[in-house]
Amino acid sequence: MVTNKLLKAGRDITSKSEPILELRGICKYFGGVHALEDVGLELYPDEILALVGDNGAGKSTLIKIIAGVYQPDKGEVLMEGKEIEIRSPRASMDLRIETVYQELALVDKLDVVENIFLGRPLTKFRWFVNRKRMVAETVDILKRLKISIPSLKEPVQNLSGGQRQALAVGRAIAWSGRIVILDEPTAALGVEETRKTLALIKQIKEQGASVIVISHNLRHIFEVSDRIIVLRGGRRVGSRIKSKTNIDEIVKLITGSL
Amino acid sequence: MNSTRKMPIWRILMQWEVILFFMFVAMIVVNSSLSPYFLDSNNILRTTFNFMEKAIIVLPMMFIIICGDIDISVAGIIALASSFMGLASQHLGVGTPALIFIGLLTGLSVGALNGLIITKIGVPAIAVTLAGFFLFRGIAYAMLGDMAVTTYPESFAYLGQGYIGNTRVPFELVVFIILAIIFGIVLHKTTYGLNLFAIGNNSTAARFFGINVNRIRFFNFALIGLLSGLASVLLTSRIGSTRPNIASGWELEIIVIVVLGGVSIFGGAGNILGVVISIFMVGLARFGMGLINVPGIVMNIVMGFLLLIAVLLPGSLRQLQSKILTKQQQR
């Protein structure tokens, strides 16, 4: 009940426009474990939505449902008001949802170009890889996003942490996703690299896409996001407009001391 | 962008394929100084008969290892396919086209069975093909016992023994060259090849980015089955007989050739050029050793050390390379 009220409250204070993506009453069980219990989520156009919560709160499970890695046991997913099913990662990609996974964003031994086009290379004559066009587009994308990478032919394992993260985020933008999901984009980055990555996230919004970002770092969350949804123990416990809340309140929501 | 920048000479020289090529040349020089017969072109062409069947299986094995899997049942598949052909020829008296069909079909179905168990049930490839190693050759033994089939139609002999027209070019060699070109193109120019590398490197990432990992792995095992069937047809035709112990020990030599060719045993790296050079280096080295009366089994010592070097060298070269690279970047 509480959840529903909060859900409604969240909707009222946000703009009147229709959500681009909406999840309703999502449940996910692993054996006897209730990973998600009646969780709702709504994402509006041109919005950066932060998803926060303690370890095991269900953040990763929730975004994996949007990314098509898991299927929900209950609940519905709506895109622009129409009910849809996201049966596989490929289906999610086809809906122009781009996900940047923590840790496994890149394939280490493949080069920059091959990573940008992972899973959907540009082709000619249907089966053949069109390397030339892929290189040209990569150059274009990197220039647009002001990402500097020494050599496109270098396996990405030789890149720095910041370059790798920029590349992973850049890939999501390059595919002009309507929705970009970022799982812990600033984990394991240095100060300068973090700053650049946060700037990139804002850039995604400027390109006209909506963003869902998971992070443990509330300062980063407060720097980039418009709205914050808090999960605890597989349930949604709150949704706050950033400008009308503070770190303290969010921490209390996360720990359940509110 | 510097992607089009020319590679410096030292980086080209340090590629494993280049080193392999120099070893290949050195091997030819040493061999030809030991025996004047070695460099005779007819001789070399004729000697390819001895390793073309292996070479044909090396190609799909390259796919499988790049993809992070392994198949140790290939020699068993050869034995099984050969036994079916033998029985069909002996008892039903079928002709050459039917024999080829039986060989290929046996290989394909057995390979597909491996692939099915690996991808649908999720049993590790090494465990499934270890079982296959015993099972397939075991069925061959069960069918043939200590009997040998030697009754093959005359026209069947051409496949493994014949030459193209009036030339001195063996039919088997041509089959291999065509296959090698196709495998090279698929590996390096198509999405299928690209996906192989992606899966071998990071199969979870590949799956998350929409690559159908299990379909590709299944296809690989079906493919190696089919080509093991083809190798069985050619081998049976060449030696003109089937015994259950046919091609025993081949699986390991085939894997050695693939790894020697620069394919990472952990998957995710390798290229067709290295593998092809490796095939000819090993094949001709065995031939050369034979000319100077070194038994094949002693040749295993050389192969063993080569394998260790093949794994150690590129790693230390890469370390050296990245050291030089970082130095250049610092400048």
Place this chain on the structure above:
Amino acid sequence: MLEKVVKKREFILLVSLVSLIVIVGLRSPRFLSIGNFRDIMDDTALLAMVAIGQFMVILIAGIDLSVGAGVALTGMSVALLHQYYPGIPIFVIVLLSILIGFLLGSFNGILVSLLRIPPIIVTLATMGIYRGFVALISGGRWVSAHEMSDAFRNLPRGGFLGVSNLLLVAILCVIIFGIFLKYTRTGREIYAVGGNEIASRYVGINLKKIKYLPFMIAGSIYGLAGLLWVARYASAQSDTAMGFELVVIAACVVGGVSIFGGSGTTLGVVLGVLFLGIINNALTQVKVSPFWQMALQGLIILVAVIVNTVMEKRTQKLVTKRRNL
């Protein structure tokens, strides 16, 4: 929870083993005789001792393909030594065989632990190298029964209380290394490294030592097995124990050892060995052509790996997904 399932797996194996014995025994009573039982034990003793070494290697997520070649090389070395210097006392020969095996296994272990070459590559290479040396030192010749003294040939046969030396050695190996793996700190570290190498490093386990040790032990065991092999079959030749490595690995896999390392029990391995050994013997007892032996082994391995996988999946589904939340 996991403990229960692991026990259950061995239970399944034990039940199938007993039912196999009963079924074959009903069809051919001689199968159940003490004499035949002794035959089975002696036939599987070599496999059992070598399998214990292989088990340790697989536990650290390795594999030892050099077993057959190692058995042949030690066997040939000591057979030649014995032939040319018959004066060397048998117990020195025994020690020498262990020493040679120790060196062969150590070579594998050093390449794996110090140079960090994957075990499958190292032992694929040394399989070729050791096998090549068998041919090289023997010049392709056989050492046959009449070139061996009675004392040499009787080494595995002798014994006391009706238990042959061969079986005694195998039982000792199983007990010693079974206790080593289960109750010593090093033994537990071997499990830990196979289960999670990175975590093991973080808690300060000496990875170099733990990755070397199983290969060294496996080598020392197959060294001794090499001597017993050539003595038992009274011949040493270039293709002695050819392909034996795969039978050994198969025994481990049938015994429920995970090919990815970190799990499996000594009891399981022993049951796996017995299963393969008894099948072979049973076939001849119920007069099935011995040519069926290999196919049946293959089928057993296939069933075993499928059962292992399905059971593992059932337990891991819950565990890993809980982790993924």
